[in-house]
Amino acid sequence: MPKIVDKKAKADRIAEAAIRALRKNGYAKTRMADIAEAAGIGKGTLYEYFADKPAIVRHCFTAYFETFARGMNDAMESAPCPADKLFALLSFALAHALEWEDHCAVVIDQMSCERAEEERAFLTGVYDGMKALIADILSQGQEDGSLDPGFSPETMAALFVSLYDGVILQRLLQEKPLDAAGLSSALSRLLRQGILAEKQDAKQKKGGAPC
Amino acid sequence: MPKIVDKKAKADRIAEAAIRALRKNGYAKTRMADIAEAAGIGKGTLYEYFADKPAIVRHCFTAYFETFARGMNDAMESAPCPADKLFALLSFALAHALEWEDHCAVVIDQMSCERAEEERAFLTGVYDGMKALIADILSQGQEDGSLDPGFSPETMAALFVSLYDGVILQRLLQEKPLDAAGLSSALSRLLRQGILAEKQDAKQKKGGAPC
Amino acid sequence: MPKIVDKKAKADRIAEAAIRALRKNGYAKTRMADIAEAAGIGKGTLYEYFADKPAIVRHCFTAYFETFARGMNDAMESAPCPADKLFALLSFALAHALEWEDHCAVVIDQMSCERAEEERAFLTGVYDGMKALIADILSQGQEDGSLDPGFSPETMAALFVSLYDGVILQRLLQEKPLDAAGLSSALSRLLRQGILAEKQDAKQKKGGAPC
Amino acid sequence: MPKIVDKKAKADRIAEAAIRALRKNGYAKTRMADIAEAAGIGKGTLYEYFADKPAIVRHCFTAYFETFARGMNDAMESAPCPADKLFALLSFALAHALEWEDHCAVVIDQMSCERAEEERAFLTGVYDGMKALIADILSQGQEDGSLDPGFSPETMAALFVSLYDGVILQRLLQEKPLDAAGLSSALSRLLRQGILAEKQDAKQKKGGAPC
DNA sequence: CATGAATGAGGATTCATTCAT
DNA sequence: TATGAATGAATCCTCATTCAT
Numbered sequence: 001m002p003k004i005v006d007k008k009a010k011a012d013r014i015a016e017a018a019i020r021a022l023r024k025n026g027y028a029k030t031r032m033a034d035i036a037e038a039a040g041i042g043k044g045t046l047y048e049y050f051a052d053k054p055a056i057v058r059h060c061f062t063a064y065f066e067t068f069a070r071g072m073n074d075a076m077e078s079a080p081c082p083a084d085k086l087f088a089l090l091s092f093a094l095a096h097a098l099e100w101e102d103h104c105a106v107v108i109d110q111m112s113c114e115r116a117e118e119e120r121a122f123l124t125g126v127y128d129g130m131k132a133l134i135a136d137i138l139s140q141g142q143e144d145g146s147l148d149p150g151f152s153p154e155t156m157a158a159l160f161v162s163l164y165d166g167v168i169l170q171r172l173l174q175e176k177p178l179d180a181a182g183l184s185s186a187l188s189r190l191l192r193q194g195i196l197a198e199k200q201d202a203k204q205k206k207g208g209a210p211c
Numbered sequence: 212m213p214k215i216v217d218k219k220a221k222a223d224r225i226a227e228a229a230i231r232a233l234r235k236n237g238y239a240k241t242r243m244a245d246i247a248e249a250a251g252i253g254k255g256t257l258y259e260y261f262a263d264k265p266a267i268v269r270h271c272f273t274a275y276f277e278t279f280a281r282g283m284n285d286a287m288e289s290a291p292c293p294a295d296k297l298f299a300l301l302s303f304a305l306a307h308a309l310e311w312e313d314h315c316a317v318v319i320d321q322m323s324c325e326r327a328e329e330e331r332a333f334l335t336g337v338y339d340g341m342k343a344l345i346a347d348i349l350s351q352g353q354e355d356g357s358l359d360p361g362f363s364p365e366t367m368a369a370l371f372v373s374l375y376d377g378v379i380l381q382r383l384l385q386e387k388p389l390d391a392a393g394l395s396s397a398l399s400r401l402l403r404q405g406i407l408a409e410k411q412d413a414k415q416k417k418g419g420a421p422c
Numbered sequence: 423m424p425k426i427v428d429k430k431a432k433a434d435r436i437a438e439a440a441i442r443a444l445r446k447n448g449y450a451k452t453r454m455a456d457i458a459e460a461a462g463i464g465k466g467t468l469y470e471y472f473a474d475k476p477a478i479v480r481h482c483f484t485a486y487f488e489t490f491a492r493g494m495n496d497a498m499e500s501a502p503c504p505a506d507k508l509f510a511l512l513s514f515a516l517a518h519a520l521e522w523e524d525h526c527a528v529v530i531d532q533m534s535c536e537r538a539e540e541e542r543a544f545l546t547g548v549y550d551g552m553k554a555l556i557a558d559i560l561s562q563g564q565e566d567g568s569l570d571p572g573f574s575p576e577t578m579a580a581l582f583v584s585l586y587d588g589v590i591l592q593r594l595l596q597e598k599p600l601d602a603a604g605l606s607s608a609l610s611r612l613l614r615q616g617i618l619a620e621k622q623d624a625k626q627k628k629g630g631a632p633c
Numbered sequence: 634m635p636k637i638v639d640k641k642a643k644a645d646r647i648a649e650a651a652i653r654a655l656r657k658n659g660y661a662k663t664r665m666a667d668i669a670e671a672a673g674i675g676k677g678t679l680y681e682y683f684a685d686k687p688a689i690v691r692h693c694f695t696a697y698f699e700t701f702a703r704g705m706n707d708a709m710e711s712a713p714c715p716a717d718k719l720f721a722l723l724s725f726a727l728a729h730a731l732e733w734e735d736h737c738a739v740v741i742d743q744m745s746c747e748r749a750e751e752e753r754a755f756l757t758g759v760y761d762g763m764k765a766l767i768a769d770i771l772s773q774g775q776e777d778g779s780l781d782p783g784f785s786p787e788t789m790a791a792l793f794v795s796l797y798d799g800v801i802l803q804r805l806l807q808e809k810p811l812d813a814a815g816l817s818s819a820l821s822r823l824l825r826q827g828i829l830a831e832k833q834d835a836k837q838k839k840g841g842a843p844c
Numbered sequence: 845c846a847t848g849a850a851t852g853a854g855g856a857t858t859c860a861t862t863c864a865t
Numbered sequence: 866t867a868t869g870a871a872t873g874a875a876t877c878c879t880c881a882t883t884c885a886t
Contacts, residue, residue: 244869253868254868254870255867256866256869259866
C-alpha cells in the first residue's frame, strides 16, 4: 500500500548525481546539502539511502570497481599469450580509468580528506592484486621466452601500476582531458619494443605478432 | 636585517614541523593547533609567520619546487645528447619525488581539500613545462636519429609525466616505501630498449651507452 | 461501534509495546520508528492511533492512573479506622508503584524530556490530592485519639508522598528490583510504633492491631 | 604574555550559569547556545571548558557530591551513638538535597535524557554506599540495644534512601519549595518514637536523650 | 486503513582566525 | 614579539511528522 520505491535504483541515481557534484566542487567543499540538491531530493532523504558522505563514495567506488574487475577478467581471457594479455590489461585499465575519471577523481579526493583506513586498505589490496597479476604474467612471458628475462617482474609491475595511477592523477590535477587512445598506443609501443625479447630483425622474420 | 633572516629561518623550522604533522594525519584532519604544537609554538605565533593554512603548504612547496627546478636544470646540463638528458631527467625526478615524498603527499592532500585554483594553475604550469621540456628533448633525439622517430613526442612526454605522478600517488596511498633505484633502473631499461633507435646488435657492439 | 472497540484495543496493544520500548531505551533515545517496530506496525500507522509521542505516554499514564485511583478507593473503603486506612493506602500505593514500575519510569522520563506543563500540572494535582487525602486521614486519627497528636498532618503526609516517589525513583535509577513486601512491612512497623498513640504495654496486651 | 585565565574558576562560573539555565528549561530543552548565552560567553568558548553537555552536568555533580560527602562525614562524626548519628545523617541529607535542589533536579533530568551508564553506575554506587552506611549504623544501634532489634537494617536503610530520593523528586515535579526543617522534624519524630527500643515510660525514667 | 518514503527544522560540534595582554 | 582565550560561521546528522499510494 505504501509508496513502493526501488531503493537500489534510487541509490544509484543519487550516487550518480553525487559524483557529479563531488567532482565539480571537490569532496571537502561539497556539502551533504549540495549533494541532496544535485540529486533533487531533500537533505533528510539522502540519509535514507546513505549513512554519510563516505558511504556515498563507497557506493560509487563499488560500481566503479565492479566494471573494473569484470573488464580485467575479460582482458585476461581475451589473449592466449602473456604479452598480449599484458597489452590487453594495460589498455583496458587505462581506458577504464579515463572513462570513469569522475569516480577516480572523487575517490582520490575522499582518500585525502577522510583518513578512512578501511578504504585505504581495500584500495591497497586492489593495487597489490594488480601488481601480483601483472608480475605473474610477466614471469610467464619470461619463462616461455616471449619477454626479456632481464628485468624484475615485480618492479616492472609496480612501474605499470604507478603509470596507471599517474594517468588518473594527471587527469585530476588538470582540467583538460587526456588522450586515452594516444597514451595507450604510446605505452604499447614502449612495451613492444622494450620488453619483448624478440627484436626488430626477429620480428621482421616472424611477422611481429607475439602469439 | 638579522631579524629578517631569523624570521625566514623560523618560518622554515615551523614549516618543517608542519609538514611532519600534515603528512602524519592528513591536511584536513590536522588543525592549526596541531601544527603549532608540533612546531613548539603558540597558535597565535603561527599567524605571525603564515597567513593561513594554505600558506604553510605553499611555503613548503616553494622549497620543494626550488630543489626540483635546480635538479632538473643540473640534469639537463649533465648530458650532451638528448637520450642521456632524458635518462638524467627522469631519474632525478623519480628520486626527487621519493626523497620529498612528505612534501608531495601534503601538496596533493591540500589540492584535494582546498580548491585553490591558483595553486592548481601553478602546478599545471609546472607539469606543462615538464611535458614541453621532455617533448622537446624527445624531438631533438628523433631529429638527430638517436631516438625512434615513430612516436609522438608530446604523448610520450605525457606518459612520462604521468608515470612520475603515479609513483607519488602510489607512495601516498600505500604505507610501504617504494624502491626508487629499482623503479629507476626498470624505467631505464624500458626506455633504452624501447625508444632508442639503436637495436640489439648495435648495443652488443657499443656497450649500451648512447653517447 | 465494533470498529471503535477495535481501535481502542489496538491503541492499548500499541501502547503496551511502546511502554516496553520506552522503558528499555529511555524516552529521549526511543524514536517513533522504534515504537512502531516494537508494536509491529508501520511508522505512519502509529499516527492513526496517537497524535504524537507525548500522547502515547499520556495514554499509558491514563491506564496507570485509573488502576491507581481505583485501588486507592478500594483501600479507603477497606478499613473503618483512620490508622488502618492509612496502612492500606500506603501499602497499596507502594505495591502499585512497583507493579507498574515501567509506566512510572516512562512517565518520569517523559517529564524530564518534554516540558509539558499540562502533564506536570495534572501530576501535581494528583500528588496534592494524595497529600490532602492522607493529611485528612491523619487528622481524623489524631481527633479520635488513635494517632499521636504531636505531628503536623500536612507535613507527615508530604513525607509519605515523598517516600512513595522515592521508591519509584530508586527503582528507576537502579536496575535491580526493590522488595515491595519488605519495604511495605518496614514502613508499617515504622508507622505502627511511631505515629500511633498506643504504646508498648497496650500492644503487648491487645496484640498490635489498632482497631 | 597571553591573557591569563583561571580555567578552573571560569569553568565553575560557567557551570553555575549552566545549572540555572538547565534547571529553568530542562536538560533536553536547553541548547548549548542557551547555556553559553546564560554564561555570557560565545558558543565556542563553552567547548573550551566542557567537552559536551553531559560534561557540564558532571562538573556540577562533582561539586554537589563533594559537599554532600563532606557533610555526611561531619554528620557521622558529630554524634557518638548510632541513633544520633542516624538523625544527623538524615537531617543533613534532607537539608543538603533541598539546598542543592537545582543540582539534584538537573542531574535527574540528565539521567532521563542521556542514557549514560557510567553516570548511572556512579550514582548507584553512591546510593549503595549510603544504604550500607545507614544499615551499618542501624545494626550497631540494634546491637547496643538503643534501636529496636525487630527490623531488617538493610530494608529500613533502603526506606530512608528512598525517602531522600522522593524528597528530591517531589521538589523537581512541583514548583513550590518543600519545608526542609518541617520534613526533617517530622522524620525525626517518626524515627524517635518508632525505631527506638526504649519507650515512653523508659524515656521518662532515663530522661529521653538516647545517648 | 496502513504504510514507509520524503522532508527540513533544529541542535551539537569543530576549528580557522582574531586580538587583548 | 608571543601567546592562547574567545569566537561564530559552517556543516553534519537526527528524527518527528506528513502524505501520496
